[in-house]
Amino acid sequence: MPASPEILRKIKTLREKIDDADYRYYTLADPDIDDYTYDKLMKELSDLEAEYPDLITSDSPTQRVSGTPTSVFKSVNHSVPMLSLSNSYNFEELIEFDKRVKNILETDDYEYVCELKFDGIAISLTYQNGLLITGATRGDGLTGDDVTQNIKTIRSIPLSVRGGKIKNFEVRGEVFICKDDFLKINEEQELKGEKLFANARNTAAGTLKLKKTITVASRPLNFFAYNFFSSDVQIKSHTEGLAKLKELKFLVNSKTESVNDITEVKKFCDKIELIRDELEYEIDGVVVKVNLLSQQDKLGSVSRSPRWAVAYKFKAKEAITKVNKIFCQVGRIGTVTPVADLQPVFLAGSTISRATLHNFDEIKRKDIREGDYVKIEKGGDVIPKVLEVIKNKRKKNSKPYKIPDKCPVCKTKLEKPEDEVYYYCPNYNCEAQILGRIEHFVHRNAMEIEGLGTSIIEIFNKEGLLNNYADIYDLHKFKKEILNIERFGEKSVENILNAIESSKEKPFDKVLFGLGVRHIGERTSKILSKNFGSIDNIIKATADEITAVHEIGPKIAESVVKFFKDDKNLKNIERLRKAGLKFESEKKSAGFKINENVNNKTFVLTGTLENYKREEAQKIIEDLGGRVSSSVSKKTDYVLAGSEAGSKLEKAKSLGVKVIDESDFVKLIKN
Ligand code: IVH
Numbered sequence: 001m002p003a004s005p006e007i008l009r010k011i012k013t014l015r016e017k018i019d020d021a022d023y024r025y026y027t028l029a030d031p032d033i034d035d036y037t038y039d040k041l042m043k044e045l046s047d048l049e050a051e052y053p054d055l056i057t058s059d060s061p062t063q064r065v066s067g068t069p070t071s072v073f074k075s076v077n078h079s080v081p082m083l084s085l086s087n088s089y090n091f092e093e094l095i096e097f098d099k100r101v102k103n104i105l106e107t108d109d110y111e112y113v114c115e116l117k118f119d120g121i122a123i124s125l126t127y128q129n130g131l132l133i134t135g136a137t138r139g140d141g142l143t144g145d146d147v148t149q150n151i152k153t154i155r156s157i158p159l160s161v162r163g164g165k166i167k168n169f170e171v172r173g174e175v176f177i178c179k180d181d182f183l184k185i186n187e188e189q190e191l192k193g194e195k196l197f198a199n200a201r202n203t204a205a206g207t208l209k210l211k212k213t214i215t216v217a218s219r220p221l222n223f224f225a226y227n228f229f230s231s232d233v234q235i236k237s238h239t240e241g242l243a244k245l246k247e248l249k250f251l252v253n254s255k256t257e258s259v260n261d262i263t264e265v266k267k268f269c270d271k272i273e274l275i276r277d278e279l280e281y282e283i284d285g286v287v288v289k290v291n292l293l294s295q296q297d298k299l300g301s302v303s304r305s306p307r308w309a310v311a312y313k314f315k316a317k318e319a320i321t322k323v324n325k326i327f328c329q330v331g332r333i334g335t336v337t338p339v340a341d342l343q344p345v346f347l348a349g350s351t352i353s354r355a356t357l358h359n360f361d362e363i364k365r366k367d368i369r370e371g372d373y374v375k376i377e378k379g380g381d382v383i384p385k386v387l388e389v390i391k392n393k394r395k396k397n398s399k400p401y402k403i404p405d406k407c408p409v410c411k412t413k414l415e416k417p418e419d420e421v422y423y424y425c426p427n428y429n430c431e432a433q434i435l436g437r438i439e440h441f442v443h444r445n446a447m448e449i450e451g452l453g454t455s456i457i458e459i460f461n462k463e464g465l466l467n468n469y470a471d472i473y474d475l476h477k478f479k480k481e482i483l484n485i486e487r488f489g490e491k492s493v494e495n496i497l498n499a500i501e502s503s504k505e506k507p508f509d510k511v512l513f514g515l516g517v518r519h520i521g522e523r524t525s526k527i528l529s530k531n532f533g534s535i536d537n538i539i540k541a542t543a544d545e546i547t548a549v550h551e552i553g554p555k556i557a558e559s560v561v562k563f564f565k566d567d568k569n570l571k572n573i574e575r576l577r578k579a580g581l582k583f584e585s586e587k588k589s590a591g592f593k594i595n596e597n598v599n600n601k602t603f604v605l606t607g608t609l610e611n612y613k614r615e616e617a618q619k620i621i622e623d624l625g626g627r628v629s630s631s632v633s634k635k636t637d638y639v640l641a642g643s644e645a646g647s648k649l650e651k652a653k654s655l656g657v658k659v660i661d662e663s664d665f666v667k668l669i670k671n
Pocket of ligand 1: 083084085086115116117118119120121122138174226287306309311
């Protein structure tokens with residue numbers, strides 16, 4: 001059926017709305033619609049495109065994630081070579097650079113633009129007729145890899161530019177991953193038993209080279225644009241180029257500044273070095289560029305580096321200091337982690353007096369001893385680590401570190417599972433674990449109870465008011481007692497109690513995360529809450545049913561089952577439920593349109609569907625309250641079979657599970 005003008009208009013409006021929402025969210029960081037509305041727009045668009053596949057365009061927001069994995073990355077020749085920068089490490093070298101610029105330009109009349117030097121991956125984007133045609137890595141500067149499919153998942157990169165005169169252009173910039181996101185990705189890698197990334201930059205690089213776009217899309221890549229070339233418009237300066245990039249809705253870093261001379265450049269570098277740790281992304285210096293393009297041309301380049309730009313690299317984030325002592329911390333699940341207490345040393349913006357030693361294997365491998373001098377590094381994460389021991393500074397009488405056999409907090413004998421590197425304190429009532437569980441529960445990523453910080457939790461615990469997280473919701477009964485504790489006034493107690501009260505509004509996935517089930521991070525909590533809909537369904541679920549959920553492995557499933565078998569945990573959950581916390585996911589309680597044919601039903605998808613990609617079908621099912629499982633069992637309600645369905649179809653038939661085809665499915669969901 002050909003599309004009516006009305007449908008065409010509808011599709012166009014939806015695409016514009018989604019693009020605008022992406023721009024506001026990812027580029028301006030000023031969203032104006034909520035996730036739910038966004039998902040609805042996206043669903044409406046993909047439904048229409050499924051109905052009218054001829055209308056799908058390469059710049060439709062639905063095309064950011066493609067289902068087909070890339071087999072090999074093609075090579076791309078860069079129209080203008082992608083140069084690298086020469087480095088300078090101190091102010092004297094910056095002055096040398098400035099002298100050379102002055103000599104060649106034969107004038108004092110020039111301006112510098114100071115930008116951050118992002119520690120990511122340089123990428124070139126080519127647009128033709130307003131459409132993003134290619135995204136390529138730098139490679140050797142002349143030829144790079146075609147990573148267009150992966151680049152398209154980055155929502156701050158426009159897939160097309162509409163209207164306006166500029167249609168053919170190239171944008172260069174840096175793909176990066178925020179520090180926070182890097183930590184989360186590594187947490188997930190660890191859970192999946194996969195290799196950890198060394199830092200945010202390697203994560204971005206590794207992600208860009210993945211063959212599965214779906215995995216790429218799940219990793220929050222980002223892009224700062226810093227270079228613009230176009231045959232459609234005459235620009236005179238670097239800053240004009242940046243302005244054009246902003247106009248075209250690219251994300252341009254807001255810290256960029258134009259300055260008049262090299263002393264100002266120095267001031268900028270010093271200023272940035274001080275705030276480096278506060279930035280959400282990694283940088284390793286400042287890039288200084290001569291602003292006028294005519295002057296850039298005059299300066300030219302030598303051996304692949306331009307003479308009009310220089311990188312001012314921050315000092316290495318390494319230092320040498322002494323290990324005063326090695327002590328152990330006990331986490332909320334009893335994990336014992338050794339920590340080095342260091343002679344305080346100033347490193348890249350802050351004073352460091354502690355470094356994690358991860359586990360006892362690591363201490364043994366690096367042979368770190370108390371009294372040793374060690375080289376420490378401040379890496380992608382905020383917690384510094386010990387790189388190596390300076391062996392020739394070691395005292396003759398030093399002795400290898402001895403692993404403690406008792407918990408440093410409660411003195412219970414430590415245990416070590418055979419297949420793990422960690423030692424554990426097995427005592428559930430160990431004070432460190434008690435406090436750790438409460439701290440985790442109130443954390444801003446969980447119940448976000450502001451004002452109930454570590455020191456206050458400790459005080460309440462000492463006073464006997466707080467022994468587990470369920471006690472938090474009884475604290476209001478002890479207001480008098482709390483007011484009697486030194487340093488607590490009416491106002492501060494009121495604030496804490498209010499924060500506790502408002503935490504009851506937190507959605508189910510946050511509550512689930514707060515419970516502190518081992519191996520259940522924020523993302524897994526979301527996945528579980530979405531798939532099971534309520535705590536009762538999770539409590540009832542078997543390990544097999546949990547593993548059947550996409551992205552959930554046996555290790556997580558085992559841990560969930562174990563947690564919800566434990567009476568102590570079930571009791572706490574009951575108390576929390578009575579206190580009014582949410583134990584059902586929003587969509588259901590907020591009257592989300594549940595489709596009775598699909599709600600609470602388990603689907604298995606097999607074979608190729610004609611009008612839906614598998615992820616789309618999955619999303620539709622989940623949005624309507626159903627679940628998608630990867631294997632057929634007696635509990636499966638429907639097997640949705642496309643063409644060339646294989647063994648799952650056979651299994652469904654043998655178990656007598658209902659098999660439906662695509663048209664049945666459409667009827668089910670339209671109901
Ligand atoms: S300009 C010739 N600007 O640094 C101009 N590069 O060594 C080169 N980089 O491959 C690019 N932040 O990956 C430029 N604000 C910035 C940058 C930047 C990071 C990286 C880029 C490039 C490398 C050059």
